[in-house]
Amino acid sequence: xxxxxxxxxxxxxxxxxxxxxxxxxxxxxKIIVGQGEIIDHLLTxxxxxxxxxxxxxxxxxxxxxxxxxxxxxxxxxxxxxxxxDLMPADIIGTEYIEDMTVSKMSFIKGPIFANVILADEIxxxxxxxxxxxxxxxxxxxxTVAGTTYHVELPFFVLATQNPIEQEGTYPLPEAxxxxxxFSLNIDYPTREEEVLVIESTTAKLDYAIDxxxxxxxxxxxxDVVRNxxxxxxxxxxxxxxxxxxxxxxxHALSFAKDYVSWGAGPRAAQYLILGVKARAVLEGRVNISCxxxxxxxxxxxxxxxxxxxxxxxxxxSVDDVIDKLVATVPEPRG
Numbered sequence: 001x002x003x004x005x006x007x008x009x010x011x012x013x014x015x016x017x018x019x020x021x022x023x024x025x026x027x028x029x030k031i032i033v034g035q036g037e038i039i040d041h042l043l044t045x046x047x048x049x050x051x052x053x054x055x056x057x058x059x060x061x062x063x064x065x066x067x068x069x070x071x072x073x074x075x076x077x078x079x080x081x082x083x084x085d086l087m088p089a090d091i092i093g094t095e096y097i098e099d100m101t102v103s104k105m106s107f108i109k110g111p112i113f114a115n116v117i118l119a120d121e122i123x124x125x126x127x128x129x130x131x132x133x134x135x136x137x138x139x140x141x142x143t144v145a146g147t148t149y150h151v152e153l154p155f156f157v158l159a160t161q162n163p164i165e166q167e168g169t170y171p172l173p174e175a176x177x178x179x180x181x182f183s184l185n186i187d188y189p190t191r192e193e194e195v196l197v198i199e200s201t202t203a204k205l206d207y208a209i210d211x212x213x214x215x216x217x218x219x220x221x222x223d224v225v226r227n228x229x230x231x232x233x234x235x236x237x238x239x240x241x242x243x244x245x246x247x248x249x250x251h252a253l254s255f256a257k258d259y260v261s262w263g264a265g266p267r268a269a270q271y272l273i274l275g276v277k278a279r280a281v282l283e284g285r286v287n288i289s290c291x292x293x294x295x296x297x298x299x300x301x302x303x304x305x306x307x308x309x310x311x312x313x314x315x316x317s318v319d320d321v322i323d324k325l326v327a328t329v330p331e332p333r334g
Contacts, residue, residue, distance in 0.1 A: 010223075010224045010227050010228070011286060013220070013221070013224050014224060014228075014280070014281050014284060014285070014286055015284055015286075016284075017221070017281060017282070017284045018283075018284035020212060020213065021043075021282060021283075021284065023212045024043070024072055024212050024213070025039075027068075027071075027072045027209050027210055027212055028065075028068055028069070028072060030207040030209060031064065031068045031207055031209070032061065032064065032065055032068060033061075033189065033193050033196045033197045033200065034189045034190065034193035034196075034197075035060075035061065035065060035186065035189070038054070038065065038184055038186050039065065039069075040282070041182050041184055041296070041299055042065070042066075042069060042158070042184075043069075043282055044182075044275055044278045044279050044282055044296070045156070045181050045182050045275075045278070046069075046073070046154070046156060046218065046278075047218075047221050047222060047225050047278035047281055047282060048181060048222070048225055048271075048274040048275055048277065048278035049154065049155075049156075049222045049225075049274075050156075050180070050181025050182065050271065050274065050275075051137055051156055051157040051158065051159070051179060051180045051181055052156075052157075052158050052159070052180060052181065052182045052183075052184055053122075053159050053160075053161065053172075053177070053180040053182070053183045053184065053303065054066075054158065054159065054160045054161070054184045054186055055160075055161045055162075055163050055183065055184065055185050055186065056160070056161075056162075056163070056185065056186030056187070057162065057163065057188075058162060060186050060187075060188065060189075061197075062160045062186060063079070063118060063120060063160065066116065066118045066158045066160075067079075067118065068209060069116070069158075070115070070116035071209040071211065072209055072211060072212050072213070073115075073116070073211065073212070073213050073214070073215075073218060074211030074212075074213065074214045074215070075114075075115035075116050075154070075214075075215060075218075076114040076115045076116070076152070077114060077115070077116045077118070078111040078112070078113075078114035078116070078117050078118070079111075079117075079118040079120060080111050080112075080117065080118065080119055080120065081120050081121070082119060082120060082121050082122050082123075082124045082125040082129070082130075083124055083125060084124060084125060084126065086125045086129050087129060088128065088129050088131075088132035089110070090110065090111075090129075091110050091111065091112050091129065091132045091133070092110045092112050092132055092136070092142050092144065093107055093108050093109045093110035093112070093113070093142075093144065093149075094107070094108055094110070095107050095108075095144060095145055096108060105145070107144060107147070107149065109149070112132075112133075112136055112142065112151065113149075113151055113152070114151075114152075115152060115153075115154055115155060115156070115215060116156050116158065117155075117156065117157045117158065118158055118159075118160070119133065119157055119158070119159035119160070120159075120160050121160060121161065121162060122159040122160065122161060122172065123161050123162075123169045123170055123171060123172060124169055124170070125170065126170050127170055127173055130170065130172060130173070130176055131173075131176065133157060133176070133179075134175065134176060134179065136151060136155075136157075137157050137179045138179060140153065140155055152215070153215070153219060154215055154218045154219055154222065157179075157180075159180070174262075174306075177303045177304070178265070178267055178303075178304060180303065181271045181274070181275065181300065182271075182275075182296075182299035182300060183299055183302050183303035184299055185302075221281065224281060225274065225277045225278045225281055226277075228277045228280065228281065228286065228288075230273055230276070230277060230288055231288070233290075233331070233332055234273070234276065234288055234289070234290060234292075234293065235269075235273060236332040237290045237293055237329075237331050237332055238269045238272035238273050238276075238293050239269045240329050240332070241264075241268075241269070241272065241293065241297060241301070241325055241326070241329050242263070242264045242265070242266065242268040242269040242272070242301070243263075244256060244263075244325055244328070244329045245260060245263035245264045245268075245301065245304075245305050245321070245322075245325055246260070246262075246263030246264070247260045247261070247262075247263060248263075249263070253324075253325070253328055253329075255321070255324050255328075256321070256325075258310055258311075259307055259308060259310055259311040259314070259316050259321055260305060260306065260307060260308065260311075260321060261306050261307065261308040262305070262306040263304075263305055264301050264304040264305055265304060267304070268300055268301050268304045271300045272293050272296065272297070272300050272301075275292075275296040275300060276288050276292035276293055276296065279292050279295065279296065280292065290331045294326050297322055297325070297326050298319055298322050301318075301322050301325075302318045302319060302322060305318050305321055305322070306318075307321065
């Protein structure tokens with residue numbers, strides 16, 4: 001973005017972001033083939049200051065997408081390979097005795113002290129280590145031995161999971177999953193995209209990524225997202241979508257009672273609203289509609305709704321439930 005961005009109004013920043021988006025896409029496309037929807041959602045999460053969980057089989061460029069995104073934003077990148085023997089101190093850091101004579105302690109910062117954290121195969125480490133991310137994801141700070149250390153903003157945790165290997169894995173606790181704004185399912189490329197991937201990855205690679213945005217520019221854009229007005233109509237619609245997924249709600253839909261054990265909490269509606277704001281900024285517009293809410297309903301809600309045995313028996317997935325919610329819940333009147 002231009003250097004005079006700080007002197008521009010929020011509306012001017014939004015309207016001028018279209019050119020910035022083109023530059024971001026141009027850099028990402030030097031390395032990444034396809035996966036347009038995943039990239040859109042990742043960029044939306046960046047503008048909304050949210051974290052992402054990316055689920056897909058090996059070899060679909062999950063790690064490459066995240067690393068290239070960090071380079072495009074000129075942010076400090078840190079990769080943490082989660083393994084069964086990983087300890088919390090391996091993530092957040094550890095204290096050591098600096099001076100034995102006065103018992104002076106010092107703190108060595110762990111890899112979590114970066115802007116973009118790739119938590120690779122996060123479900124391969126026990127819950128004790130997974131929980132080390134909870135405080136920093138929510139509060140952007142870490143407490144060690146009574147001392148609080150703040151991470152540098154902007155800060156994003158982008159975690160990957162392999163959905164097919166269950167042996168030796170530890171499913172993320174519900175509280176941990178709820179910290180992620182989006183849960184993204186990355187799929188196989190099309191035939192044409194796969195041909196391009198094979199051609200590019202089996203030739204000499206000499207692509208250099210030119211940063212488009214830096215940390216202060218991203219923080220300014222996040223402020224713009226927060227400041228963007230949203231009509232009460234949109235807020236009520238997002239709230240009704242979340243409430244309709246709860247089988248215990250007095251106005252719960254019949255299919256939610258049949259197939260859902262636990263529905264989405266208030267954080268789902270919060271992220272729906274933040275997501276539609278960021279989606280609008282990403283597309284260089286200031287108007288927001290209920291269609292924007294429906295467009296991000298799956299990545300926001302799929303890890304916040306838990307289906308029951310009836311759903312398993314009838315072959316009903318969480319995405320099927322969300323499709324039904326979107327098709328059934330009406331927009332508020334007025």
